[in-house]
Amino acid sequence: MEEYFEPGNDDLCVELHAMSNLHFSFQIYGIHWRSVLQGWSYGEHEHPLLELNLVLKGTQVTRVEDKEYVQGPGDLLLIPPGRRHASRSEGNESMTFFCLHLNIDDHFIMEPFYHLTDILNIKNSGPTMRIRPLLDKFIEEASRPSGLSASYHRVEIKAAALSLIAALSEMFMQDGSSFANREFSDAERRTMLGAVRMREQTLMEKRVQDLFYGTLGAGASKIYEALLPSYRWISVCSISRQDNLHWDNKHRASAGSLLEEVLSSLGSVVLVDDLLMTAVVFSNQVSVPPVEQKMLEAEKRLQKNVDPNLRLGFGGIASDLREVGSMYEQSLMAFSADSMDTTSGSRTIEFVNRTIRLAMNRLETEYANKDFSLGLLAESLDVSPNYLSALFTTETGMTFTQHLARIRMEHAKRLLNETGLKIYQICKEVGYSDQAYFSRLFKSAEGRSPFDYRKHSRIPGGNN
Numbered sequence: 001m002e003e004y005f006e007p008g009n010d011d012l013c014v015e016l017h018a019m020s021n022l023h024f025s026f027q028i029y030g031i032h033w034r035s036v037l038q039g040w041s042y043g044e045h046e047h048p049l050l051e052l053n054l055v056l057k058g059t060q061v062t063r064v065e066d067k068e069y070v071q072g073p074g075d076l077l078l079i080p081p082g083r084r085h086a087s088r089s090e091g092n093e094s095m096t097f098f099c100l101h102l103n104i105d106d107h108f109i110m111e112p113f114y115h116l117t118d119i120l121n122i123k124n125s126g127p128t129m130r131i132r133p134l135l136d137k138f139i140e141e142a143s144r145p146s147g148l149s150a151s152y153h154r155v156e157i158k159a160a161a162l163s164l165i166a167a168l169s170e171m172f173m174q175d176g177s178s179f180a181n182r183e184f185s186d187a188e189r190r191t192m193l194g195a196v197r198m199r200e201q202t203l204m205e206k207r208v209q210d211l212f213y214g215t216l217g218a219g220a221s222k223i224y225e226a227l228l229p230s231y232r233w234i235s236v237c238s239i240s241r242q243d244n245l246h247w248d249n250k251h252r253a254s255a256g257s258l259l260e261e262v263l264s265s266l267g268s269v270v271l272v273d274d275l276l277m278t279a280v281v282f283s284n285q286v287s288v289p290p291v292e293q294k295m296l297e298a299e300k301r302l303q304k305n306v307d308p309n310l311r312l313g314f315g316g317i318a319s320d321l322r323e324v325g326s327m328y329e330q331s332l333m334a335f336s337a338d339s340m341d342t343t344s345g346s347r348t349i350e351f352v353n354r355t356i357r358l359a360m361n362r363l364e365t366e367y368a369n370k371d372f373s374l375g376l377l378a379e380s381l382d383v384s385p386n387y388l389s390a391l392f393t394t395e396t397g398m399t400f401t402q403h404l405a406r407i408r409m410e411h412a413k414r415l416l417n418e419t420g421l422k423i424y425q426i427c428k429e430v431g432y433s434d435q436a437y438f439s440r441l442f443k444s445a446e447g448r449s450p451f452d453y454r455k456h457s458r459i460p461g462g463n464n
Helices: 107-114 126-142 150-173 186-213 220-225 249-263 291-305 321-336 349-366 374-381 385-396 400-418 423-429 435-446 450-457
Strands: 026-036 041-045 050-057 059-064 067-071 076-079 085-090 095-104 233-241 268-273 277-283 310-318
Touching: 026 126, 026 150, 026 186, 050 059, 050 126, 059 076, 059 095, 067 076, 076 126, 095 126, 095 150, 095 186, 107 150, 107 186, 126 150, 186 220, 186 268, 186 321, 186 349, 233 249, 233 291, 233 321, 249 268, 249 277, 249 291, 277 321, 291 310, 310 321, 321 349, 349 374, 349 385, 349 400, 374 385, 374 400, 385 400, 400 423, 400 435, 400 450, 423 435, 423 450, 435 450
Parallel strands: none
Antiparallel strands: 026 095, 041 085, 050 076, 050 095, 059 067, 059 085, 233 277, 233 310, 268 277
């Protein structure tokens, strides 16, 4: 493992205090709120996740194991991993609730939740008042119009997720005994193993998603060869709904299961369920079967058994991991031709989503091309430059030029931090031919010249 340290004369160090490295990750599943009518119920089930359930309106009764808990508006229920539970609405009015499911791969953080006994926190209790503002951020995000703005708020939501974990941990910090080693039952151990499996599945999805956007650079494919399923060839397809990018959880889960069932005859299937649902097939079959025919079969079954408005975009077949990004892009392009509202001539929400996602992806891959322009980008997306320019401004709040400059500056900062390239070399690497112009843009964006930025911001252990 590479060691990172502050450069300097170690002989002059007279005292040093250090601690072990920190390694943990978390996943949040099933983030949603729903309004239900009188008489609604959800059958008994269990999962290896910590569930946070907040009633927003009406009354909910949840049975956890053999005990019932009654929640009114503002009451928060923490359901420990592995506990059997079922819910129903109560009273003569409709009920609205929000819930999410949390998985943290840190024993010391998660252990107290397995042994949690006081799981109901009323509206004005300390834990609820600490956690509620953070849950409100998730509720707000879940309430946004489908797809359009969600991707631009992910950083804020992830920050809220970190704050949520901190708040939950603080609930047990006051009682040191909560962190004492306890004996786990066999059922709890099975639950913990289920959580491990979910984390591994999520990690696999993340690896594939990194390949979609090329965020790891050209060298990623060699590293990922050992981390992904073995293959002779790869195929990619994406699912979209004709009128709504972000369809509800129930249909998404059903669509994912059916798609995996149909495609599993080809090889190992990794489903990435983000704003879009994409399946990547890793196949060891020597001869390539009629994959497009299999994709068509999958689309017909999705339309028949899940939702008649679902469509499948085929991204192609390749034998090189480096082609995954372009196949993903092609799977999105497959939707564009049918995304025009031919009656009014206006673009549908789905088309806007696809165009913005493709445009941003192209910016990330083409930023180093000094000749890259709005016109070239518009031509590649089969839209007019004026339309694309307006789309950037209205949907992202930034112009094409601002986005391109931002991406180039981010890559320039990375090169300044991590490499020993000269300023003029970095200038060319990020798509500028004029070093003076590049330096002016950099100083305008960062408040200091590239030279000063490198001098004050170099990452310890980077190349000199």
